[in-house]
Amino acid sequence: MVSGIIVAAGKGSRMGPNVDKLFLEVNGCPVVAHTWRLFDRLPSIGELVIVVRDGLESSFEELGKKYKFTKSFRFVAGGHERQDSVWNGLQALSPAVEIVVIQDGARPCTDPDLITATISAAREMGAAVAAQPVTDTIKESNDGQLVARTLDRSRLWAVQTPQTFRLDIIQRALTEARNQGLIVTDDTAACELIGQPVKLVVGTRPNPKVTRPEDVALVQLLLREAK
Amino acid sequence: MVSGIIVAAGKGSRMGPNVDKLFLEVNGCPVVAHTWRLFDRLPSIGELVIVVRDGLESSFEELGKKYKFTKSFRFVAGGHERQDSVWNGLQALSPAVEIVVIQDGARPCTDPDLITATISAAREMGAAVAAQPVTDTIKESNDGQLVARTLDRSRLWAVQTPQTFRLDIIQRALTEARNQGLIVTDDTAACELIGQPVKLVVGTRPNPKVTRPEDVALVQLLLREAK
Numbered sequence: 001m002v003s004g005i006i007v008a009a010g011k012g013s014r015m016g017p018n019v020d021k022l023f024l025e026v027n028g029c030p031v032v033a034h035t036w037r038l039f040d041r042l043p044s045i046g047e048l049v050i051v052v053r054d055g056l057e058s059s060f061e062e063l064g065k066k067y068k069f070t071k072s073f074r075f076v077a078g079g080h081e082r083q084d085s086v087w088n089g090l091q092a093l094s095p096a097v098e099i100v101v102i103q104d105g106a107r108p109c110t111d112p113d114l115i116t117a118t119i120s121a122a123r124e125m126g127a128a129v130a131a132q133p134v135t136d137t138i139k140e141s142n143d144g145q146l147v148a149r150t151l152d153r154s155r156l157w158a159v160q161t162p163q164t165f166r167l168d169i170i171q172r173a174l175t176e177a178r179n180q181g182l183i184v185t186d187d188t189a190a191c192e193l194i195g196q197p198v199k200l201v202v203g204t205r206p207n208p209k210v211t212r213p214e215d216v217a218l219v220q221l222l223l224r225e226a227k
Numbered sequence: 228m229v230s231g232i233i234v235a236a237g238k239g240s241r242m243g244p245n246v247d248k249l250f251l252e253v254n255g256c257p258v259v260a261h262t263w264r265l266f267d268r269l270p271s272i273g274e275l276v277i278v279v280r281d282g283l284e285s286s287f288e289e290l291g292k293k294y295k296f297t298k299s300f301r302f303v304a305g306g307h308e309r310q311d312s313v314w315n316g317l318q319a320l321s322p323a324v325e326i327v328v329i330q331d332g333a334r335p336c337t338d339p340d341l342i343t344a345t346i347s348a349a350r351e352m353g354a355a356v357a358a359q360p361v362t363d364t365i366k367e368s369n370d371g372q373l374v375a376r377t378l379d380r381s382r383l384w385a386v387q388t389p390q391t392f393r394l395d396i397i398q399r400a401l402t403e404a405r406n407q408g409l410i411v412t413d414d415t416a417a418c419e420l421i422g423q424p425v426k427l428v429v430g431t432r433p434n435p436k437v438t439r440p441e442d443v444a445l446v447q448l449l450l451r452e453a454k
Contacts, residue, residue, distance in 0.1 A: 129374070131366070135438055136385035137413045138361065139427070147356070147384075147425040150416045157374075158363035186364045189377040198374040200366070206441045211362055214433045221444040 001046035002119055003097045004039045005089035007161075008032050008060070008105030009053045009078020021106050021210045023059070027223050031210050033063050034108035034223060040069040042112055044119060045101065048073040049092045051085045081183050083190065087174050090167070097167050099123060102187055104161045106210045109222040114203045118164035121199040126169045129188045130207060131157040131200040157200055160207045163187045169196055228273035229346055230324045231266045232316035234388075235259050235287070235332030236278045236305020248333050248437045250286070254450050258437050260290050261335030261450060267296040269339055271346060272328065275300040276319045278312045308410050310417065314401050317394070324394050326350060329414055331388045333437045336449040341430045345391035348426040353396045356415045357434060358384040358427040384427055387434045390414045396423055 008022050022032040029037075039045050052060050054077045064073060076092040078085040086102055093100065099122055101115060114130055121128035134156040139147045163186060165173075173190035177183075184190045188198040206222060208215055235249050249259040256264075266272050279287050281304045291300060303319045305312040313329055320327065326349055328342060341357050348355035361383040366374045390413060392400075400417035404410075411417045415425040433449060435442055 129366075134365065135436075136387065137416070138365065139356075139358070139384045139386050139415075140382050141384055141427060142382065144384075145427060147386075147415060147419065147427060148382075150412070150419060151378075151383075153412060155367050155369065155375075156378075157366045157368055157371075159366050159374075160363065185377070185380060188366075188374060189364070192374065192377060198366075200368060200372060200374060209362075217448040218445045221448070 001094065001096045002044050002099040002101060003093050004045045004048045004101045004103060005086065006032070006035060006039065006048060006050045006103050006105050007078075007082065007085050007089070008035075009051045009085045010082075010106065024210065024216065026108070026216060026220050029067070030063065031108050031219070032105045033067050035103060035105050036063065036069060037067060038108065038110060038112065038115075039101075039103065040071045042115060044116060045071065047071065047094055049089045050075050050105075051078050051089045052076075053078050083174060083177060083184055083187070086187055087178070090171060090174070093167070099164065100167050100170060101162045101164045102170075104209050107161055107207060108210070109205075109219055109226065110162065110207050111203060111205045114201065114205075114207070115162050118162045118201045121201050122164040122166060125197055125199045127165045127188060127191045127196050128199040128201050129163045129186075130160045130203050132160070132203055132207070134158050159186060159188065159200075160203070160209070165191075228321065228323045229271050229326040229328060230320050231272045231275045231328045231330060232313065233259070233262060233266065233275060233277045233330050233332050234305075234309065234312050234316070236280045236312045237309075237333065251437065251443065253335070253443060253447050256294070257290065258335050258446070259332045260294050262330060262332050263290070263296060264294060265335065265337060265339065265342075266330065267298045269342060271343060272298065274298065274321055276316045277302050277332075278305050278316045279303075280305050310401060310404060310411055310414070313414055314405070317398060317401070320394070326391065327394050327397060328389045328391045331436050334388055334434060335437070336432075336446055336453065337389065337434050338430060338432045341428065341432075341434070342389050345389045345428045348428050349391040349393060352424055352426045354392045354415060354418045354423050355426040355428050356390045356413075357387045357430050359387070359430055359434070361385050386413060386415065386427075387430070387436070392418075
């Protein structure tokens, strides 16, 4: 079985005070409900685990009812870091799970074909991540003030979610990160710790995460087009 | 005097065949005319040099008339690479120029305050570039297939335009790139060749370049807000 873990336990401080980006209404529906719907509609996903902030279970319960999601789901509480939230999600999966698709709750425009492509790649390679070539020139700076050097853009990829894994692999990778006391910014970085190759799966459509206020306009347009 | 060079000689193949991104109409006006207007309205800019593709001078001439731009401008023909186009632009500046602001023609939403801030930084430091912290996780790949490693995002900056320089510095930097036969992806990379420090000037608003079809929606919204 393929399970989805939707990571929806973030604070999202870059949206401004008192704004929970996950519950921000875009085209008449909270951001996280758009993400949830995406996975609810995808035939290859057998069940969903939604990682939420402690105390918000009832708000999510209401969302599930309001939008009449039909796929089996359960909630688990988020942890201190993103990787702790994912870890908690892994503990809540059904025993029959072979492949796990990890998705940011605040990333509502992901192309369903991209999700499916990461599932295929993870079956074959063990680990896969949605990626896009970097279009900006990227500079490295030691102090945030002066440019230290220009990186070779042709070698750089911006990675997003879904990040999709064979269950045994992501379990082993995150266990290693925990044992080493490392904080990883994404789940595939944990795979690097155990020497697990990660396949880049290139998306053809924008796949933004709602992080800053200016992200909302693009998300709005993309969701309108996807209807 | 401060001069602006608008680099509008690109082919823009990523927009699809037969689409010239510079002449794509957004909110009733070609992209490059939005960019031109931005500089036409900025009091600190004394003159404009617009680098255009050979044969398109008359189309640009018409734009200038249609939108009643008032600031002194002239056209020069673009070169083979971006740096050749900038080089040609530099040769066309008035003798009194001390500071030169280089702007992508296809980047129409730049905050005027950001342009002004790069001018101040270039006066002080010699070279400055509009930059934003990278929000995506960036991976390096040797083959575009597998992840090689995760970069430390806190050290990475996406750079845009304007890229602003003391004239003697950008002349020296580009001369060095030409002498070494190097192709640089942006003008500040040439400064690195001569050991010239480049100041990162952090923008607070999105500053997209029209490169791919999906960029148009965001640009549309930003231009509407900026009115």
